Amino acid sequence: MSAVPRRSKRLEAIKDELAVSTEKPQPLKSEPAKKVASKGKVVKKENGKVKEGKKDIKSITKESKGGSRSMKKQPIVIENDEKTIAEEEEETKKELEEGDSLPKNLELETQDSRKLNLLKYAKDAHILVIFAYPKASTPGCTRQAQGFRDEYSELNGELNASVLGLSADNAAAQSKFKEKQNLPYDLLCDPGKKLITLLGCKKSPSGTIRSHFIFVDGILKVKKVKVSPEASFKGALEQVNELSK
Secondary structure, eight states: OOHHHHHHHHHHHHHHHHHHHHSOOOOOOOOOOOEEOGGGOEEEEETTEEEOSSOOHHHHHHHHHHHHHHHHHSOOOOOOOHHHHHHHHHHHHSOOOTTOBOOTTOEEEETTSOEEEHHHHHHHHSEEEEEEOSSTTSHHHHHHHHHHHHTHIIIIIISOEEEEEEESOOHHHHHHHHHHHTOSSEEEEOTTOHHHHHTTOEETTTEEOOEEEEEETTEEEEEEESOOHHHHHHHHHHHHHHHTO
């Protein structure tokens, strides 16, 4: 009688083991995964919606596309000043003839490194004499400069004309020339031969032809190229007298 209950207990134990082995394992609960937004921002999903401190990637993409479209629509305006530059370059390239005006953009330095706008200076002077010489402090150029110096009181005083000397010398050479010869007028430095070429007194390959020119209100009235030192200052005085009448 004692063997029966022992067997029933064993059967019950086997049933319990079988029941445990057939049960499906329950998945472990884990926290909802976090999503990473653009620029390293961490966002959380709440009530099925994604929230973040700044705009999400889609909105940023849309705005960037919209911004690029708006940029394309805006025309880029570039001022076209090529014509003006070309015109000014042309003014300084052509040779002046009687009746032509000095270009408005031409500037040269004097013996003391002051910049002089030639057209403005000529208009302010009313009558302007420019004499060109090959090289400062050489014999012929010295006689020419001295002649304009000696006649300066009549040219500038009685006839109200201004005088400028012109050569391809630098400021130091012109300053020394002016001081040594006690010249009462300024000397223009034109190492690039801008004005010398414009006036038509450039001598190939690198020289300058002795000349003189007379302007009235910026307009060339007298052009004398290839003259002697004496013919230059004496002729200029006579021609200014004629223009002043």
